[in-house]
Amino acid sequence: QVQLVExxxxxxxxxxxxxxxxxxxxxxxxxxxxxxxxxxxGEGLEWVAVISSAGSDKFYAASVxxxxxxxxxxxxxxxxxxxxxxxVDDTATYYCVKGDTLWWTFDYWGQGALxxxxx
Amino acid sequence: xxxxxxxxxxxxxxxxxxxxxxxxxxxxxGGYNYVSWYQQHPxxxxxxxxxxxxxxxxxxxxxxxxxxxxxxxxxxxxxxQAEDEADYYCSSFAGNNNLVFGGGTxxxxx
Numbered sequence: 001q002v003q004l005v006e007x008x009x010x011x012x013x014x015x016x017x018x019x020x021x022x023x024x025x026x027x028x029x030x031x032x033x034x035x036x037x038x039x040x041x042g043e044g045l046e047w048v049a050v051i052s053s054a055g056s057d058k059f060y061a062a063s064v065x066x067x068x069x070x071x072x073x074x075x076x077x078x079x080x081x082x083x084x085x086x087x088v089d090d091t092a093t094y095y096c097v098k099g100d101t102l103w104w105t106f107d108y109w110g111q112g113a114l115x116x117x118x119x
Numbered sequence: 120x121x122x123x124x125x126x127x128x129x130x131x132x133x134x135x136x137x138x139x140x141x142x143x144x145x146x147x148x149g150g151y152n153y154v155s156w157y158q159q160h161p162x163x164x165x166x167x168x169x170x171x172x173x174x175x176x177x178x179x180x181x182x183x184x185x186x187x188x189x190x191x192x193x194x195x196x197x198x199x200q201a202e203d204e205a206d207y208y209c210s211s212f213a214g215n216n217n218l219v220f221g222g223g224t225x226x227x228x229x
Contacts, residue, residue, distance in 0.1 A: 044208060044220055044221070044223040045157070045165065045208050045210075045220040045223070046220065047210075047217075047218040047219070047220065059216035059217070061217070095164060102153070104153045104155075104210075104212040104218055105153070105155050105167065105170040105171065106155065106157070106165070106167060106210075107167050107170070107176065108167075109164040109165055109166070110164065111164055112164055
């Protein structure tokens with residue numbers, strides 16, 4: 001079965017950096033686009049970024065563009081999110097999400113990694 | 120890009136139906152048939168319930184159905200059961216490689 005397991009969450013000071021990882025299994029990793037979606041405590045969902053199957057195309061939400069970088073290593077079945085210049089309002093649970101063949105349906109979600117930005 | 124608009128709360132008795140609306144614009148819901156609905160129980164990850172407006176993934180009960188008219192999409196849960204009590208989020212492709220979510224609707228089974 002499909003599994004997505006995030007790691008790398010934690011507490012970081014404003015202005016700091018953090019890298020999230022997501023190890024995938026149960027499907028042909030290199031065939032699918034992958035996303036990061038976040039959820040602030042007690043709030044709704046916010047799409048963050050997407051990367052194409054080969055990693056050549058990357059797109060970001062306006063709120064993170066220029067600060068976050070999505071990447072993948074298809075040899076390791078791993079998705080990454082490098083987060084720089086973190087702000088208090090980046091505090092959220094970050095979900096690794098598999099897109100379907102047309103990218104924009106999120107058919108499998110990881111359990112999430114909590115990132116807390118606080119001084 | 121503004122988010123989609125959902126009512127914050129909805130409720131129904133067991134066995135009844137509840138319908139949740141999701142209103143956007145011609146740049147998102149009205150422009151594409153890439154509307155999805157996700158169910159989220161407390162402390163859990165979201166789960167895909169409806170995709171491409173009306174399609175149900177394997178394993179999702181046929182009590183869940185989706186539709187769209189103009190700039191508004193809807194999710195209907197028929198024959199409400201206790202386990203349907205959860206938060207529900209709509210999403211839509213919004214062009215320019217961007218996606219928007221609704222603010223979420225908390226469904227209570229009375």
